[in-house]
Amino acid sequence: MGKIKETEVTCKACGAVSYYGKQDAIQNLGKQMQNVGKDLTCCGCCSVLxxxxxxxxxxxxxxxxxxxxKTTIEHEV
Ligand SMILES: [Zn+2]
Structure with missing residues (x-):
């Protein structure tokens, strides 16, 4: 038993509703940090990727x- 927190994102423009788990947010943050590191240490060869x-x-x-x-919602598991 436990709870999972999710972020509910509702678009005012097109009405689309998306859900992001806590895990997604953490992974997203990690990728952004990796991208920043790549830019700082880029030797030129990796820019083609x-x-x-x-x-x-x-x-x-x-x-x-x-x-x-954005709305934070909780699910009972
Ligand atoms: Zn939209």
């Missing part, structure tokens, strides 16, 4: 609008 797609919690994944509302 495509950046991994990261989840941007500050905008709608459907239409890219930043007109979103």
């Amino acid at each position: 495509p950046n991994k797609k990261t989840v941007d919690l500050s905008k709608c994944p459907q239409c890219g609008s930043r007109a979103i509302t």
Whole structure:
């Protein structure tokens, strides 16, 4: 038994509703930090590699609008 916290993101532009678990947010943060490190130490050869797609919690994944509302919800497990 336990609880899982999720972030519910509702887009005001297109009405899409997305859910992000706590794990997603942590992974997203880690990827962003890795990208920053890559930029700082880039030797030129790694710039040809495509950046991994990261989840941007500050905008709608459907239409890219930043007109979103975030709500934290809890699930009983
Ligand atoms: Zn949208």
